[in-house]
Amino acid sequence: MSTPTRRDAVENRAGILDAATAAIGHDPRASIDTIARRAGLSRRALYGHFDDRNAIVREVIAAGAARFNDIAARIDDADSRVALARLASELWREAAHVQAAAALALDDAHLAETSDALAPLRRRIDGIVRRGQEAGELRTDxxxxxxxxxxxxxxxxxxxxxxxxxxxxxxxxxxxxxxIAGLSWTEARALLEQHPDLETP
Incomplete structure (x- = not known):
């Protein structure tokens, strides 16, 4: 008898996070009431899953960071310039769907926790840069x-x-x-033209 209850709780929690992502994506200052309404729950029911709005925001950030980290892990272009372009393109595609939420996750109020959550992405960028500098593909100054x-x-x-x-x-x-990586705007545009998939919706 307890299994359906646990399943309902998990589904309600997931629904709250989906609602919070959508609400914050529309308005970074979205209130608990707004999030609860989007989730189809009462404010009281929402507080049964999260202590406060900050707890919801932290989980939204963690979920977004996990998606970003997964994207970074899949980048395997041999040319570091293409790897950086693909990483930027794919991260933009993901962030554009919830731009306000992404901006919220990167603002100063949440920067420390976001920094921790995005550590794998940061390591990936560092690895691409080091490889690119060694190959003479990126700026070395x-x-x-x-x-x-x-x-x-x-x-x-x-x-x-x-x-x-x-x-x-x-x-x-x-x-x-x-x-920023050292290409001129003309070189950057040429690279995009050589790899049209980087601009494919």
Missing amino acids: LPAPTLARLLEETGRMVVARVDAGSATARSIAVCAVLS
């Missing part, structure tokens, strides 16, 4: 950790500022990352 951090900050800024609804937003995001 900056140490690898510094360049990797600049790339991360560029991605953070783009996610928070660029209009995801713009037809050119994804290309802008990829070119911005590549320009």
Whole structure:
């Protein structure tokens, strides 16, 4: 008799997280009441699963970070420039669906927990940068950790500022990352033209 109850609890919790992701994606300041309504639950029922709004936000961030980390783990292009472009493109595709939520996850209020959750992604960026510098594909005037951090900050800024609804937003995001990595805007555009799948919806 207890199994259906546990299943209902799991489904309700998942529903709350889905509702929170959608609500925060629409409005980063979405209230507990808004999230509860989207989930089809009362405020009291929601508090049966989460202590407060911050607990919900933390779990939304963790789920988003897991998706980002999975994307990074799948990047295997031999050319570090293509690897960075593909990583930026795929992360943008994911973040564009919930841009406000992604921006919320990357703002200063949640930066520490987001940083921990995205450690695998950060290690992947660092590995691509080191390989690219050794191969002469990326700029070498900056140490690898510094360049990797600049790339991360560029991605953070783009996610928070660029209009995801713009037809050119994804290309802008990829070119911005590549320009920090040492490519001219012309070189970045040429790379995208050589790999049209990087701009495929």
